[in-house]
Amino acid sequence: MSITDEEKVSITILLPGGRLPANIMETALGLARKYRLGLYLTTLQNLRLLDVPLSLLEEIKRPLADLGAEFKAHGRFPVPRVCVGIHHCKLGLIDTEALSRRILAHFAGKKTTKGKLKIAIAACAMGCPGIGTSDIGIVATRKGYDIFAGGKGGTYPKISRRIRQDVTEDEVIETLQTLIDFHDRKTVTKQRMYKLLDDPEFPFPAI
Numbered sequence: 122m123s124i125t126d127e128e129k130v131s132i133t134i135l136l137p138g139g140r141l142p143a144n145i146m147e148t149a150l151g152l153a154r155k156y157r158l159g160l161y162l163t164t165l166q167n168l169r170l171l172d173v174p175l176s177l178l179e180e181i182k183r184p185l186a187d188l189g190a191e192f193k194a195h196g197r198f199p200v201p202r203v204c205v206g207i208h209h210c211k212l213g214l215i216d217t218e219a220l221s222r223r224i225l226a227h228f229a230g231k232k233t234t235k236g237k238l239k240i241a242i243a244a245c246a247m248g249c250p251g252i253g254t255s256d257i258g259i260v261a262t263r264k265g266y267d268i269f270a271g272g273k274g275g276t277y278p279k280i281s282r283r284i285r286q287d288v289t290e291d292e293v294i295e296t297l298q299t300l301i302d303f304h305d306r307k308t309v310t311k312q313r314m315y316k317l318l319d320d321p322e323f324p325f326p327a328i
């Protein structure tokens with residue numbers, strides 16, 4: 122079988138905070154040129170290499186892994202989608218990259234996370250990264266953080282409901298832990314959070 126007939130797969134490089142390190146960008150570009158790959162910025166702010174021949178998958182991943190790149194994989198905790206935050210938007214109230222990294226560090230030891238969860242972080246109430254249509258949405262306000270749950274996009278979108286108001290960053294982490302634990306407990310393999318909102322044991326009322 123020639124390489125053109127071979128099964129093609131993709132490699133998704135996770136980009137916490139939506140930041141693309143220059144060395145990973147350079148290496149990905151070099152790989153794309155060498156192996157004739159496509160480069161795609163995903164809706165969740167990650168970088169995907171397209172048209173990777175299956176037989177070359179590990180060979181192509183290796184130089185990226187050597188730079189510390191992490192890859193999308195089944196059961197990985199989801200990287201939050203963030204807006205650009207305080208340093209680059211005049212309405213911004215927080216450093217979204219820093220909060221995203223704190224969340225990822227908090228859940229770094231978690232072996233598997235059930236699928237279909239999307240987390241969004243907005244640095245102000247405009248909610249640009251899709252707060253209303255994410256499973257968990259975190260919004261910075263002048264009084265702290267509001268947290269939303271149960272949104273989704275797709276053919277039949279659902280708008281999330283607010284479940285916490287004016288909480289601290291530590292309370293954001295605690296709330297996330299409670300929501301993720303609940304989702305884990307109530308989910309077999311994957312499930313959007315909106316399906317759990319009306320469960321009698323859902324840990325937070327709408328406010």
Ligand code: SF4
Binds near residue numbers: 247
């Ligand atoms: S959510 Fe607010 S701070 Fe973030 S990009 Fe949108 S307007 Fe700017």
